[in-house]
Amino acid sequence: MNQPNCDSAPLKQTIKEELSQVILSLQQSLTAMDSVEDCLLADLEKIKEQFVTIEMQAATFYLNCYLSPFTEKYPELSICVQNMSKRRHGGLIVFERESPIEHLIKPGIHIGAELTHSLLESIFYPGNPLHDGAVLVKSNRIISAANVLPLSDIYTGDKKLGTRHRAAIGLSELSDALIMVISEETGRISFAFNGSLHPITSDGIL
Numbered sequence: 379m380n381q382p383n384c385d386s387a388p389l390k391q392t393i394k395e396e397l398s399q400v401i402l403s404l405q406q407s408l409t410a411m412d413s414v415e416d417c418l419l420a421d422l423e424k425i426k427e428q429f430v431t432i433e434m435q436a437a438t439f440y441l442n443c444y445l446s447p448f449t450e451k452y453p454e455l456s457i458c459v460q461n462m463s464k465r466r467h468g469g470l471i472v473f474e475r476e477s478p479i480e481h482l483i484k485p486g487i488h489i490g491a492e493l494t495h496s497l498l499e500s501i502f503y504p505g506n507p508l509h510d511g512a513v514l515v516k517s518n519r520i521i522s523a524a525n526v527l528p529l530s531d532i533y534t535g536d537k538k539l540g541t542r543h544r545a546a547i548g549l550s551e552l553s554d555a556l557i558m559v560i561s562e563e564t565g566r567i568s569f570a571f572n573g574s575l576h577p578i579t580s581d582g583i584l
Contacts, residue, residue: 389439393432400428437576441569444556448475451493451518458495459560459567462502468562469502470512470542472525477553479514486511486524493520502560512545512557528552530573539575546570 407421442452449455455471462469472479487508491497493515501523502509511524529541530548539547546557550570557570568577 389435393435393439396428396432396435400425400432403428434577434579437569438578441556441576441578444475444571445473448473449493449515449518451515454493454495454498455558458498459558461495461499462560463565463567466562466565467499467502467504467560468509468542469498469558469560470527470546471498471558472512472514472527472549473556473558474514474516475554475556477555479549479553479555482528482549482552483512483514484526486514486522486526488522489513489520490522491520493518504562527557532573543568543570543575547573547575550574 403421403425407418407425410418410421445452459469459471461467472483489497489501497520498513500506501513501520508523512527513523514521514525527545528548529544530551532547532551540561540563542559542561546559546568547570549555549557551573554572559568559570559575560566561568566577568575570576
């Protein structure tokens with residue numbers, strides 16, 4: 379995995395503190411196992427929920443790290459994906475990093491405009507002819523929309539993953555691109571990188 383290029387941040391400190399709390403909870407659970415009267419199921423469920431929260435926070439932190447050298451449009455992107463998440467407007471946004479990806483995608487419609495949240499939101503507005511494909515972003519510009527990405531075959535049998543998520547994973551398996559996904563079914567935000575899909579928190583992602 380490529381090393382992120384970012385400095386320490388308050389979110390990183392929060393993650394470290396919450397991991398320490400999980401470690402403490404696990405140690406307490408180990409001690410409780412010495413008593414036959416204690417049932418650990420409720421404690422383990424709580425610890426599992428803590429891990430899910432930490433995973434989302436960590437993914438949010440690393441999203442910033444992986445994107446920071448390649449675009450300055452954090453505020454615009456943040457506004458866009460949070461608005462789309464609240465409205466449950468599905469979206470697929472590809473950020474090209476070091477490796478060219480034109481040869482990996484079926485090209486869509488040329489846009490050639492500066493990235494703004496209003497333009498991104500209008501592209502993915504339901505009913506817009508461009509909303510079903512992926513937007514390609516290089517640096518601070520939207521290059522094209524309605525691009526078709528290669529689908530991953532790893533999750534073919536998983537009904538929980540729709541075409542957008544399989545497309546995001548598919549391109550990330552073949553390149554170092556970072557692909558953001560907004561689910562129209564749930565409004566959840568995630569990103570694909572190096573063949574893996576990571577959910578992120580919806581508040582203050584950038």
